[in-house]
Amino acid sequence: MSTPPAVRTATALLRAEDLVKRYPVRHGLTRRLAGHVAAVNGVSLEVRAGETLGLVGESGCGKSTLGRMLTRLIEPTSGSVCFDGRELCGLGDDALRPVRRELQMIFQDPFSSLNPRQTVRQILTAPFRYQHLPPGEPVEALLERVGLRPEHARRHPHEFSGGQAQRIGIARALALRPRLVVCDEPVSALDVSVQAQILNLLADLQDELGLAYVFIAHDLGVVRQISTRIAVMYLGTIVEIAGRDALFARPAHPYTHALLAAVPLPDPDAERNRERVVLRGDPPSPLQPPSGCPFRTRCPRADERCAAEKPVLRDLAPGHRVACHHPEETPA
Numbered sequence: 001m002s003t004p005p006a007v008r009t010a011t012a013l014l015r016a017e018d019l020v021k022r023y024p025v026r027h028g029l030t031r032r033l034a035g036h037v038a039a040v041n042g043v044s045l046e047v048r049a050g051e052t053l054g055l056v057g058e059s060g061c062g063k064s065t066l067g068r069m070l071t072r073l074i075e076p077t078s079g080s081v082c083f084d085g086r087e088l089c090g091l092g093d094d095a096l097r098p099v100r101r102e103l104q105m106i107f108q109d110p111f112s113s114l115n116p117r118q119t120v121r122q123i124l125t126a127p128f129r130y131q132h133l134p135p136g137e138p139v140e141a142l143l144e145r146v147g148l149r150p151e152h153a154r155r156h157p158h159e160f161s162g163g164q165a166q167r168i169g170i171a172r173a174l175a176l177r178p179r180l181v182v183c184d185e186p187v188s189a190l191d192v193s194v195q196a197q198i199l200n201l202l203a204d205l206q207d208e209l210g211l212a213y214v215f216i217a218h219d220l221g222v223v224r225q226i227s228t229r230i231a232v233m234y235l236g237t238i239v240e241i242a243g244r245d246a247l248f249a250r251p252a253h254p255y256t257h258a259l260l261a262a263v264p265l266p267d268p269d270a271e272r273n274r275e276r277v278v279l280r281g282d283p284p285s286p287l288q289p290p291s292g293c294p295f296r297t298r299c300p301r302a303d304e305r306c307a308a309e310k311p312v313l314r315d316l317a318p319g320h321r322v323a324c325h326h327p328e329e330t331p332a
Contacts, residue, residue, distance in 0.1 A: 003215060012046040013180055013212050014070065014103075019043045019079035021065055025287060037286045039065040041236035044313070047180060052213040053086075053205070054219060054227030054244070056259070063216045066281040067182045069212060071105045072096060083180070094157075104173040109200040110165035114157040120168055121153040127175045144169045147201060163194035167201070174205065180212040180225065187222060199226055220263050223247060229319070232256045235294040242320040249297060251318055252327035254299050255279075278323060293325065301326040 020043075022036040040062045046181040047053045056062050057315040068074040070081060072088050081088045083103055086243050088096070092105060107113035115247075116124055124139045140150035146167040157165055166186060183202070205211060217223050223230055225245060231241040232253065240253040251257045261277035279298045284290050292310050311323040 011048050011050045013084060014047040014048070014214075015080075015082045015257075016043045016066075016070060016080075017080045019066065019069055019081065021069060021074065022077045022078045027169075035287055038236050038289070040069065040076075041234075041289075043233075044240055045231055045238065045241065047212055049179070049212055050075055050206070050210050051228040052215050052226055053227075054230040055214060055216045055217060055233060056221035056223050056230060057233035059218060060283070061233045063218075063233055065185050065213060066233070067184050067216050068106070070180050072104055075104070084258075086158055097131060101176040101177045103182075104176065104178040104180075105182045105184065106166075106169050106173050106186045109189055110162060110169045111157060113163060113169055113174075115315075116157055118156070119153065120155055121157065123157075123168065124153075124175055127172065131176065133176075136175065136177070142175060145174070145205070146171045147197075159192075161198060161232065162190050166190065166198055170198075170201065170205070174209070178207070178211070178213070182214045182216070184216045185218070188219065202226065204284065220259060232259065235283065235289060237294055237323065239295065239324065240322045241313070246317070246320050249318075252320070252322040253295075253296050253324045253330060254301060257328055293323075299329075 019040055020038065021040040024036055025034045026032060027034045035059075039198070043066055045053065055066065057063055065074060069076050072081065072091070072277050076089055083099060083297055086099065088099060091099070118126075121139050123140055125135060128135050139153045142149055143152055147172070148164060148167055152160075159262065160168065169228045170186075186202075187198050190198065199222065199254050200265070202213065206213065207244065213226070215226055217225065227244050229241065229243050230247045232255065233239070234255050238243065240247070240251070240256045247256065248260065251260055257278040258279050265274060281298050284294070284297055290297050292308050293299070293306040296306040299306065305325050309325070311325050313323045316327060
């Protein structure tokens with residue numbers, strides 16, 4: 001469903017409306033079409049200049065697919081993606097080339113996203129060759145900006161640790177001075193201590209360069225540390241979106257409440273006495289999603305209305321929207 005005019009922001013840098021991505025499922029030797037999987041099913045969101053929008057949810061909920069559609073690495077089945085007022089869907093490679101200077105991506109696995117045959121210098125100068133631009137900031141300066149040494153420019157990706165390789169991926173994303181970077185679980189494959197270093201680096205770069213981020217993760221602690229606003233996804237749809245503090249203090253959707261209840265507390269007494277929220281059943285198959293609300297098969301509040309009518313995102317408070325017929329009233 002398209003974003004109502006009342007919640008649109010004139011300063012939105014990126015706006016997605018009613019994005020859908022369906023993949024065909026084929027069976028047998030004849031590759032008979034058995035149906036379609038809706039990886040993303042009607043997502044609308046916006047990212048403002050200079051902010052970080054966190055995107056969280058279970059594995060398989062469509063977060064990475066959505067991130068790739070926002071950067072046009074994947075063509076949506078339907079819907080709209082506007083960057084700085086320009087529609088991106090349907091544009092060819094030549095028309096997209098200038099847009100990609102301002103819209104970059106950091107991938108989850110740094111080693112699979114870096115060419116093992118190229119040196120770091122070749123990797124960091126590749127964006128300029130693709131854009132037919134003269135070299136910009138010196139490679140040595142880019143490396144120092146992300147916490148690496150100038151002599152690392154002569155090495156190949158296999159000579160680095162996971163954290164160092166991710167820093168190279170960040171440097172490549174920043175080479176063209178983008179305005180928005182989609183971070184697809186950039187710290188999930190790293191050790192906890194290295195995660196903190198990368199998060200601090202991303203925050204410092206945001207302050208220094210005025211970047212906007214779409215930060216995709218399944219770790220709520222990581223998302224809380226870096227995000228300005230947070231969107232919660234379930235089975236290809238956004239079920240709740242709110243400011244970081246409001247979401248953690250007053251989750252309205254039962255699924256958000258269950259996600260937050262699964263995060264361990266550092267205080268042993270508080271952890272022992274906290275309310276336990278256990279979801280029943282398994283996530284439904286995206287090939288055969290339930291009617292009405294996609295979460296109703298696991299929701300303790302589901303009723304006949306939930307089975308018959310799919311909830312849409314509606315305002316609970318300024319900046320806090322939820323797709324639920326029976327939102328929870330959680331005290332601060």
